[in-house]
Amino acid sequence: MWRKLGQFIVKHRLPLLILLALLTAGMGYLANKVELSYEFARAIPTDNPKYKAYQEFRKKFGEDGNLLVIGFQTDSLSNASFWNDFTATSKTVRRIPGVEDILSVATAVNLVKSTEDERLLSIPLFRDTLLSQQKIDSSFALLGTLPFYKGLMGIRINKQVLASKKREKVVNDITNIMGDFGKRHQVEIHQSGLPHIRTILAVRIANEMKWFLIASFVLSALILLLFFRSLSAMWLSLSVVVIGVIWSLGVMQMFGYKISLLTALIPPLVVVIGIPNCIYFLNKFHTSYNETGDKKQALVLMVEKMGIVTLFCNLTAAIGFAVFALT
Incomplete structure (x- = not known):
């Protein structure tokens, strides 16, 4: 299956690249509309007695926020x-x-x-x-x-x-x-007052998200240069990661989520998770190209050998983060 997928990608690479560019542009439009959350993040379960008492208080007396x-x-x-x-x-x-x-x-x-x-x-x-x-x-x-x-x-x-x-x-x-x-x-x-406190927190979250994202990009670029010593490999990997960040923000906007203290960590996580995947694929491509001397065949072998590996690596990471939903 993975070999057929690699052959399909190589054969139809131009239409797939155009489709990816159009979809990324759409996600970029949505990502540009994502908003900051000015509410406090809920830190306790909704069935907690204290949380229920607080909701009853709000229902009876209102919230002067x-x-x-x-x-x-x-x-x-x-x-x-x-x-x-x-x-x-x-x-x-x-x-x-x-x-x-x-x-x-x-x-x-x-x-x-x-x-x-x-x-x-x-x-x-x-x-x-x-x-x-x-x-x-x-x-x-x-x-x-x-x-x-x-x-x-x-x-x-x-x-x-x-x-x-x-x-x-x-x-x-x-x-x-x-x-x-x-x-x-x-x-x-x-x-x-809540307007003052929430505004300070929202601005702080936005600034920290920006600096974390910049720091993750810079660190990833240095790691790529250290591994491959090639500017083309570095920029190719970073472009893949940028697309991932745009899609993550676009999906947040699509499903009605806002940037909060927790969701602000998603873009840096996409960067630090995406860069190892790029390293795996690039390393396998260079190894296959040295063996075959054919770029197309090397790309097919790269997808065939590393597709299932990266799938399960990312699936394991996703399961690890999904555990937080149960705690």
């Missing part, structure tokens, strides 16, 4: 110049596309009971304008009885934005604006 919290500590908050700059900065952050609302000292409200219909009325503590020092002091006297607002700013970001690539720009814009505010007044700005 779109709140970015900013905090700072200062004794100058009630100073007129500091306060007016803080409110202006809050308005600038509010105008960022994707920001839905801001909860902070500047937008603080006091709940007052209505004497007419016994409802609670929300009365803003600070008017939306430049305030004098006297107005600020009187409002802060009332704010002192509302410790909920002390030193914090909560920024609610649109959930659709957080689930897309736009989240990085939104979070970075907020970070830059608040960072400039902190520099102007020599205060240290602290950020937290």
Whole structure:
């Protein structure tokens, strides 16, 4: 069977190469659309009691995963110049596309009971304008009885934005604006919340995937040069591995998977698994060519002898990784 397969490949090599190029181009289009996952990877089984309790909690109370919290500590908050700059900065952050609302000292409200219909009325503590020092002091006297607002700013970001690539720009814009505010007044700005944490993790995963992929390519190229001492053999093997990486990302997009902490390891794994296969085939081709002196016959012998070997080698590796699905 493997001999017939090798003869078929050699005989129809041009149509097969054209078909491979077209399919790779299609996979490349899909791979270009693969997205980063901004969710935390599930680390425990779905039947775990703690996981079930967490899901029940989310079902009952919901999940407020779109709140970015900013905090700072200062004794100058009630100073007129500091306060007016803080409110202006809050308005600038509010105008960022994707920001839905801001909860902070500047937008603080006091709940007052209505004497007419016994409802609670929300009365803003600070008017939306430049305030004098006297107005600020009187409002802060009332704010002192509302410790909920002390030193914090909560920024609610649109959930659709957080689930897309736009989240990085939104979070970075907020970070830059608040960072400039902190520099102007020599205060240290602290950020937290799921949008901030998940964005940092997503960017870190993307950077690590890029560097791991580059490192695996460079190391593989050096190994190929060391073994074959031929640039043509090195570039041929690397081209095969590149096609494998493109197909792996394209298949991820085809089946609706995103790049997460675990799936980011697939491209480097394809490189380090694919390079030994290329070495096996090239080594067998050179051995067969030295014996026969015919390139076509050497290619057929290469497929015949090494096809079953590489199949079972890769099958063994696949079974090893599949074991993780059972743990």
